[in-house]
Amino acid sequence: MDMINTVVQGVLVGGLYALFAAGLSLIFGVMRLVNIAHGDLIVLAAYVALVVVQMLGIHPLLALTLVVPLLAGFGYALQRIILNRTLGKDLLPPLLVTFGLSVILQNGLLEVFTADSRKLSAGALEVGSFKLGDAISVGYLPLLMFGTAVAVIAGLQFLFYRTALGRAFRATSDDAEIAQLMGLDKRHVFAMAMALCLGVVAIAGVFLAIRSNFDPFMGPARLIFGFEAVIIGGLGNLWGTLVGGVILGVAQGVGAEINPGWQVLAGHVAFILVLAVRPKGLFPRIDG
């Protein structure tokens, strides 16, 4: 029974990992960019939420209405001003520039907010739970996190395949030059994709900040969790990313159950096993 509980909690945490991963997957899909600073941007979102909550005294979830547009705007500017200049045939510039950005974000946050770990308080939502049977109790917060992840992925899926912006994303991804000829401005399309990505990052950051303590240096580990979810699920498949997040969450939960020191390690091992057995992930996108 204990094990079932562990698995249920793992599945719910997997929702958060899928939120980490969705933005990463989106950016890679549209412009083949892997953003090393992705995790640090999640942490940045958590700090922005902290400032908003402290200044306005509102509930963290309500703060999302400000944090999401703020981060999205930042994402648009970041892509337009810096990242667009790095995209090309060579893989090195975007990788190294986002790596530099990661170091800047970590140390910038350290300068402004010190190394103290912070947390956002969401009141009763944090501790509330209901019973499923005798042994399993489901927290409202993890459930809300998981529900949000499903909604975000469904929303992205809809946006990608049913809207004009999604069509622009897919067209630019397939062939940026032809898309230019058809009247799409590549620079704007990429910036919109980054804005969307950072909107999702904002949601992930707020949930991260409610769920646990955070400090300026926890970004890289979030990047790695998101990346593992993407690879386990299969590149380019958003629903697969959700499954990847769930597998990672369950592996970590089971690992922690056996030995607390094995929590993160068990997640890495699950990732390595998938990579060894099915290098294209569990649900690779079928091309062509």
Next chain:
Amino acid sequence: MTHSISRSTNASRVAAMVAVLLLIGLVSAPWWTSSATLRLIGEFSVYLALATLWNLLAGYTGLVSVGQQAYVGLGGYVLFSVALFLGINPVYAIPMAGLVCAVLAVPVAALVFRLNGAYFAIGTWVVAEVFRLSMAQVSALGGGSGTSLPVAVMKPLGDKAAREAMIYWLAIALGAGCVALVYGLLRSRIGLALTAIRDSEVASSSLGVPIARVKYGVYIAVSAMTGMVGALIFLQKLRISPDAAFSVNDWTAFVIFIVVIGGIGTIEGPIIGTIVYFLLREFLADYGSVYLLFLGALAIVVMLVAPKGIWGYIAGRYRLSLFPVGYKITWKD
């Protein structure tokens, strides 16, 4: 009209002479300088070695690894285990660290080579994290809090002065050795293949360069050398812990900045980069995180404005090459 083919240039002949003189000066340093200076030069040499190795990997084969700290840390831990449990002279443990890293790099390469481009970078990082978390579970080596080398283990190296000189010479040997190795490698047949891969993977593949085999070979060789450097680093420090051994900042971030600022894909780049890095550190290290902020920003600016780094800019402008790896044809009437 006749022609002659040569590899060396006037600049490269001068550079070779300066290098030899510099090396003689450096090797004799324990007799004429303080131990603080020795430590600084030793550290410089270690970073030069790491930067040169990472540059070979990323600049020539396009394998951008963010996980080389896996081998630095592993090398350090091999040295500690061999010295602590087998009582072997730590100096002999350095090549053993290289061997262990080479053996381990084979399955790691098989795994991470399944990932392409940028995902390869993060994959190598995951491997380094696996190493770090696993080492934290080994209680015989101090678990998460690490362990120190007892004085008895260092006995075979002699008294304090002899020990410092020995570690210093090893650092110089590894630093100069890595540069010489990469220089020699790039002048050889493999070097031709590597340069071709750097310039165009598709074109070199169509001309029969066995890309996969060359990449595997370079990855394993670089991992082995990185492991030896790692063993030396922790012989200098006499203390190891998983967080210090597998630190992405110390052993990869700084190294990447050095190579990018100096000039990626050239032999001279990492040398220039290491000099710039140490100069910046001397002036700015007191500012702590602001210094890192500055370094990150500088790397971004270099990548956007002069993607070939300082050396790339100089070489392009003055047609200069201190370590020529190509051939030059001179026509005579």
